[in-house]
Amino acid sequence: MITQAVFGDLMHGFGTVLDPMNLLWAVLGVTLGMLVGILPGIGPALTIALLLPITFNFSDPIGAFIMFAGIYYGAMYGGSTTSILINTPGESASVATAIEGHKMALKGRARAALATAAIGSFVAGTISTVLLTFVAKPIGNLASQFQSTDYFAITLLAMVAVTALVGHSLVRGLLSLTVGLFIGLIGLDSLSGAQRYTFGTLRLLDGVDVVIVIVGLFAIGETLHVASKLRSTPDRPAVLEKGRLRTGYLSKNDWKRSWAPWLRGTALGFPFGAIPSGGAEVPTFLSYTIERRRARKAGRKHPDEFGDGAIEGVAGPEAANNASFSGVLVPLLTLGLPTSATAAVMLAAFQIFNVQPGPQLFEDQGTLVWTLIASLYIGNLILLIMNLPLIQIWVQVLKVPRPLLYAGILVFACLGVYSLSGSGYEVLMALLIGVVGFFMRKLDFPIAPVILGVILGPTMEEQFRRSLVISNGDASVFFTRPLSLIIIILTVLALFVPYLPRIVARIRGTQASRDRLTFGEDD
Amino acid sequence: MSTTDEPVKASEVEVEASRLVRVIAAVVLVVLSGTFLVGVFDIRSPKGFDPAGPRFFPLLVTSAWLLLSIGYLVEGLRSPRTADKGDRSWFEPVAISALLVLYAFLVVPLGYLIATALLFFVAARVLGSRQVARDLIVAVVITAIVYIAFTQFLDISLPEGVLGL
Numbered sequence: 074m075i076t077q078a079v080f081g082d083l084m085h086g087f088g089t090v091l092d093p094m095n096l097l098w099a100v101l102g103v104t105l106g107m108l109v110g111i112l113p114g115i116g117p118a119l120t121i122a123l124l125l126p127i128t129f130n131f132s133d134p135i136g137a138f139i140m141f142a143g144i145y146y147g148a149m150y151g152g153s154t155t156s157i158l159i160n161t162p163g164e165s166a167s168v169a170t171a172i173e174g175h176k177m178a179l180k181g182r183a184r185a186a187l188a189t190a191a192i193g194s195f196v197a198g199t200i201s202t203v204l205l206t207f208v209a210k211p212i213g214n215l216a217s218q219f220q221s222t223d224y225f226a227i228t229l230l231a232m233v234a235v236t237a238l239v240g241h242s243l244v245r246g247l248l249s250l251t252v253g254l255f256i257g258l259i260g261l262d263s264l265s266g267a268q269r270y271t272f273g274t275l276r277l278l279d280g281v282d283v284v285i286v287i288v289g290l291f292a293i294g295e296t297l298h299v300a301s302k303l304r305s306t307p308d309r310p311a312v313l314e315k316g317r318l319r320t321g322y323l324s325k326n327d328w329k330r331s332w333a334p335w336l337r338g339t340a341l342g343f344p345f346g347a348i349p350s351g352g353a354e355v356p357t358f359l360s361y362t363i364e365r366r367r368a369r370k371a372g373r374k375h376p377d378e379f380g381d382g383a384i385e386g387v388a389g390p391e392a393a394n395n396a397s398f399s400g401v402l403v404p405l406l407t408l409g410l411p412t413s414a415t416a417a418v419m420l421a422a423f424q425i426f427n428v429q430p431g432p433q434l435f436e437d438q439g440t441l442v443w444t445l446i447a448s449l450y451i452g453n454l455i456l457l458i459m460n461l462p463l464i465q466i467w468v469q470v471l472k473v474p475r476p477l478l479y480a481g482i483l484v485f486a487c488l489g490v491y492s493l494s495g496s497g498y499e500v501l502m503a504l505l506i507g508v509v510g511f512f513m514r515k516l517d518f519p520i521a522p523v524i525l526g527v528i529l530g531p532t533m534e535e536q537f538r539r540s541l542v543i544s545n546g547d548a549s550v551f552f553t554r555p556l557s558l559i560i561i562i563l564t565v566l567a568l569f570v571p572y573l574p575r576i577v578a579r580i581r582g583t584q585a586s587r588d589r590l591t592f593g594e595d596d
Numbered sequence: 597m598s599t600t601d602e603p604v605k606a607s608e609v610e611v612e613a614s615r616l617v618r619v620i621a622a623v624v625l626v627v628l629s630g631t632f633l634v635g636v637f638d639i640r641s642p643k644g645f646d647p648a649g650p651r652f653f654p655l656l657v658t659s660a661w662l663l664l665s666i667g668y669l670v671e672g673l674r675s676p677r678t679a680d681k682g683d684r685s686w687f688e689p690v691a692i693s694a695l696l697v698l699y700a701f702l703v704v705p706l707g708y709l710i711a712t713a714l715l716f717f718v719a720a721r722v723l724g725s726r727q728v729a730r731d732l733i734v735a736v737v738i739t740a741i742v743y744i745a746f747t748q749f750l751d752i753s754l755p756e757g758v759l760g761l
Contacts, residue, residue: 300688476725497700
C-alpha cells in the first residue's frame with residue numbers, strides 16, 4: 074500500500090533526523106528562524122542567503138536543509154511575537170496578526186494572544202506536514218509525466234503569478250521581474266556557448282552568482298534603506314503582563330474560540346502555499362477576513378470583538394502562515410518550483426548542492442527528502458516548547474542596538490560574497506546590486522520577482538528552447554499539448570487577478586472601493 | 597482599523613521617493629533597457645533571431661523591460677508632484693556604500709581582521725551608534741570569532757594581510 078510505503082520512508086527519515094548532529098541543525102535552524110522572525114526587516118530569505126556561503130563546505134547537505142527549513146517556519150512563529158507586542162510585524166506573513174493581536178496585548182491579553190499564535194502554529198504546522206507527507210510523492214509521480222513544454226509553462230506561471238500578487242503595482246512588479254530575468258541572462262549561454270552581456274570581462278562569463286544577487290538585494294539593500302531612515306525608530310516593546318504561569322495561557326473559552334480558526338487557517342494556508350501566490354500573505358489576510366465575517370454573522374452568540382482584540386483574528390492567520398510553509402514545499406520539492414522569495418533562495422541552495430528538486434528527487438535523494446519532512450515534525454515541536462515559556466527571553470532580541478545589528482549584517486554579507494572566490498570584486502558586485510535594492514525599496518518595487526527571475530529565468534529559457542528543438546522549431550507545441558495550454562491560459566489569467574475587485578464591481582455596476590488587491594512583500 | 601466589511605489591505609500604497617526621483621529612475625531604466633536591447637545584436641548567433649537560439653530570449657526580456665520602463669516613465673510624469681518624505685536622509689546610505697567600496701579594495705592588503713573590524717566599527721557609527729568603547733570591543737570580538745571559525749573549522753582561507761598570522 075502507498076500509505077505503508079510512505080510510513081516506512083518517513084520512519085527512515087525520523088531515523089536520520091534523530092541523529093544528534095541533525096537534531097542540532099534543527100534546533101539551530103528554528104532558533105535562528107525565531108530570532109529573524111522577531112527582528113523587523115530581517116527575514117528568512119536574507120538569513121538563508123547569508124548562510125549559503127558558509128554551508129558550501131558542508132560535506133552533507135541534509136544538515137543544511139534541515140537548518141534552512143527551520144529558519145523558514147521558525148520565522149513564521151517569531152513574526153507573531155513582535156506583531157502582538159509592539160504592533161511591528163517581524164515578517165510580512167504576520168501583518169494580519171498585528172491587527173487583532175496588538176489590540177489584545179493592549180487589553181492585557183498579550184499572553185493569550187501569543188499562546189493562541191504559538192499553539193495554532195504548532196497545530197497548523199503539524200497538520201500541514203502530515204498533508205505534505207502524503208501528497209508530495211503522488212504529485213512527484215504526476216510531475217514525472219511533465220515534458221519540457223509543461224515545465225516552460227509552469228515556470229512562467231510561477232513567475233507571473235507571484236509578480237502579479239506581490240507588491241502594489243503590476244508595472245513595477247513586472248519591471249522587477251524583467252530585471253531579474255536580465256541578470257539571469259548574463260554569462261555564457263548554456264546551449265550555444267555564446268557570450269551574453271559579459272561586457273568583455275572574464276568575470277561575467279559564469280554569470281552573476283545568485284548568492285551575490287540575494288545578499289546584495291536583501292542584506293545590503295535593506296541596510297542602506299534602514300540607514301536612510303534612521304531617524305524614525307520603532308517603539309519600545311509593550312510590557313508583558315505578569316501571567317500566572319501555572320494556570321496556562323489560554324482560558325477554556327479561548328480554546329473554544331481558537332480551535333476552529335486554527336483548522337480553517339490550515340485549510341487556507343496549505344493550498345495557497347502550494348500555488349504560486351507568493352507565500353503566506355494571501356492566506357493570512359484571507360483567514361483574517363473570513364474570521365471577521367464569521368464573527369459578524371455569529372454576532373448574537375458572543376459580542377463582536379473584531380477591531381478590539383478578537384482572539385480569532387490571531388488564531389486564524391497564525392495557523393495559515395505556518396500551514397503555507399508546508400504548502401510551499403510541495404511544488405518546491407516535486408517540481409523545483411519556488412512560490413515565494415524564501416523558497417527561491419532554498420531552490421538556489423538545492424542547486425548549489427547539486428540536488429535537483431523535481432520528480433526524480435524522491436528516488437535520487439530519498440533520504441534527504443524524508444529527513445527534511447521528518448525534521449518539520451520535530452522542529453514544530455521544538456518551537457512550541459521553546460516559544461511560550463521563553464517568550465521573555467526572545468523579546469530581549471529587540472534590545473540589540475540597531476546600528477550593531479546592521480553593521481553585523483554587513484560583515485556577514487561581505488564575508489559570504491567574499492568567500493565565493495576570495496576577491497573584493499564580489500563585494501563590489503554585491504554593493505552594486507545592493508544599491509539597486511535600495512532604490513527598489515525607495516521606489517516601492519517588489520524584491521521577490523527579481524529573485525524568481527534570476528533563479529527561474531535560465532530554467533525557463535532552457536525548457537523553451539529544448540521544446541523548440543524537439544519540435545523542429547514549431548512554436549505550436551506550446552498550445553497543442555493540453556496541459557501546457559491550460560497552464561499558459563492560467564498565466565494570462567493571473568495577470569488579471571489583482572484587478573479582480575474592480576472587474577467584479579464593474580460587472581455588478583457598482584463603484585469599486587479599492588483599485589486592486591494588494592499584498593505585502595514576501596520574505 | 598476600519599469597521600466596514602471589506603478585505604484588508606496589507607499596507608497603504610506609499611512610495612517613499614519623490615516624483616522627481618521616480619522620473620529620474622524611470623529615465624535610467626529606459627536608457628539601460630534600450631542599451632541592452634541594442635546589445636542583443638552583439639550576441640553571436642549562427643541563426644540570427646531563431647527562437648531556439650541565444651538571441652531570442654534576450655530580445656524578449658529587453659523589449660519587455662523597455663516597454664515597461666516607458667510605461668513607468670509615463671506613470672511618473674502623470675502623477676502629482678510629491679516631495680521626498682522629510683525624515684529620509686541620503687548621507688548614511690552613501691557613506692555605507694563608500695565604506696563597502698573601501699572594504700573591497702582594502703580587505704586583501706590590510707587583512708581580514710583589521711579591515712572587517714574597521715568596517716563594523718565605522719558602519720555602526722554611521723548607523724547612529726555613539727558608544728565608541730562598546731562598538732570597538734564588539735567589532736574586535738565578532739571579527740575574531742568569524743576569522744577563527746572560518747579559517748580553523750570551515751577551512752575557508754581569509755586574507756592575513758599586514759598582521760601575517
